[in-house]
Amino acid sequence: MSKNTAPLPVKEYLRTLEPGAHGGLIRKSSQEHAIPESEILDASASLNPFGTPFEYSYTGLKLKSLLDKGLEKMEQYPDNRYLEFREAAARFTGMGVRSENIIPGNGSTEIIRLVAECVIEEGDTVLIPQPTFSEYEVQCKVLGANIRYIRQEELGVLDEDLLEDAKILFVCNPNNPTGILFTREQIAEMAHKCAKHHTLLFVDEAFIELADHSQSVADMVEGNAYLFIQRSLTKAFAIPGIRMGFGIASTAFANVLNNARLSWNMGCIADTVATALLNMEGGVDSKYLVDSRGLIETERAYLMQKLTRRGFKPFESSVNYIFIDISEFSMNSTELAERMASHGVLIRDCSSFQEIGNNYIRVAVRTREENERLVSTIKQVINEWGKQQAESMLETNLAKAADCGRLGSNLSCEYYPCHFEGQDCTFCFCPFYPCKDERTGGQWIESSSGGDVWSCLYCDIIHKPEVVDDVLSVLVKEGRNKESIKKAWKNALETRL
Known part of the structure; x- marks a missing residue:
């Protein structure tokens, strides 16, 4: 057999695997549309619009000092126990969570992969409500899982027959991309049903610090070995370039995950910066996060009012992004996103979410100036598109009338x-x-x-x-x-x- 026809040394089912689609493609858009990266407004990635904590002197945090401190450890391996990070994460979470419940992670994707590797065997069934974050599907497919899709609405009335055959149920709370937030009571009921059927309930709370953190169920993990919580620091602190996050699980489950995770899965920079952020005075109720939630609430209301027009139907949201139905608009989500990108404004085309079609977009809540630019660009794109449609129709009708x-x-x-x-x-x-x-x-x-x-x-x-x-x-x-x-x-x- 020649080199060119030799099969790849990979699992058969991985040959057709495709990566998840995400927002935040600033460099790609810059290259495609010849727009400098500095001039692009990214409303496709849902980061804290308040900016990083390093921009506010009252936090007492100085990025350069932290980077210098982290780089002092560059010539040694990190302490794989990450003791300071885990203690800071437990304090930040509160709710009785202890350092023994914390699993450090290099961002959300690695944490999802770790849990999937430790729980799923090839052929197992996982339940993924739609629409939701695509990485649940991707990481489970890598392990050979069978994906069973259910609707978000089904979570409120979970069919226990579904749970009987499922290894994991993923719940994003608040959900990405819809912004819907389940209450503690609703999640607690799901957790009870899942434990009854030995199904792991994976609750992704990546955005909860920017929504209503009182709805977290982090305090319930010690009493339920089938409950796992994920947190991501990159969203709340607006620093996606430094990958950091953590999982929360019962002491016994967390111990297994910590033993199984990659050694040194956080580098010295991420460890130092993340620990400092988590140690911010007030934790989830620090002045920085309280101010962030206040800005988000104000600007979300502004955007909701401005976007309720021209066939756009925004859904009520609990967090820093808005899911929008554009089915009554005559342009689909892919074309709208592409036209917006050509003007230097990125929005999330939601057609990549499973079974959702091309009638939905998601926009991030940003500052007032940025939100005004977003709204203005949407208006400009619609006007340009309308003129093009009018020109085309006029030419078509003139041609018919000539005959x-x-x-x-x-x-x-x-x-x-x-x-x-x-x-x-x-x-x-x-x-x-x-x-x-x-x-x-x-x-x-x-x-x-x-x-x-x-x-x-x-x-x-x-x-x-x-x-x-x-x-x-x-x-x-x-x-x-x-x-x-x-x-x-x-x-x-x-x-x-």
Whole structure:
């Protein structure tokens, strides 16, 4: 067998494995659209919009000092016990959690992989509600698990027959991408059902510090060996470039996971920085995190109000991102995300989430200035797209009219009659827009995002058959250009106003 045809030395089922899709692709977008990275607004990655703790003197944290301290240990292996980190994580979590319950991790993905490696055998079934974080699926597939998808709504009324055959049930709380937060009582009920059937309940609390940390169930792990909690520091402290997080489990379960995890899974920089962050005075109720939650609440309300327009339907959220239904908008999520990226603003196209289609996007809650830019860019993209659609439709209708004359009433249009019964729809998109001539019935109105926009709602002259005939006599003969538009206006409309 030749080198080129030799099979790969990997498990058969891994040959078709695809990585999870994520936001935060700043460099890729910069390269594709020739926009400097510094000029890109990333509303696709859901980081704390308040910025890092190092930007606020009251935290007492200085990044350079921490980096220098961490680098002093560069020439030695880290202490694989990570004692200071685990003690700080326990204090930060509170709720009676002890250092013996803490499992250090190099971010969420490594923690998910560790738990999957320790629990799943090839062929086991795991339950993943949809839509949710894609890494649960990816990391379990690496171990050869069978994925069974359920809907988020099913979590409230868990079918115990499902649990009977499942090794793990993943619950993201608050959920990514929907922002829905389950209460402690709801999670506790799930945990009870899972323990009854020896199914591990993996609760991902990566965003809970930015939502309502009182809904955490971290205090329940010691009494339930089938409950595991995941925390991620990169979201709450807005530093995804330094990978750090931790798991919380019963003492016995945590001991197994700590023995099984990769040795030195946190480097000296991550260990030093993470320990300092976790030791911040006040823990989850530090001034920094309280201020962060306050900003998120204010800016989320602002974005919700601004995004409820033009076919956008934002879902209520508990955290620093908003899930938006755009199914009533005529552009799908992939095209919208691509058009936004071309203007230097990244949003999350949710079509990569299982069984969700291309009708949903997710946007991060940012600062007011950034949110205003996000809203402004959405408006710009919609206007550009609308003009392109209008141009295309106008050219198509002119081509048809050149062969058979005016097109008459479009009775199949869901908006017919948008002006009057018997209207001619050849110029659904007006060749004179915006004419800015109020004699037509058109007028300036205030747009939902502020400013004035020209409205044709009360203009019907371009839909009168005799006007359409006169306009076509010019545009069909001379083509559509500046001069012919002026001539058609003068011949067909000016005399009738």
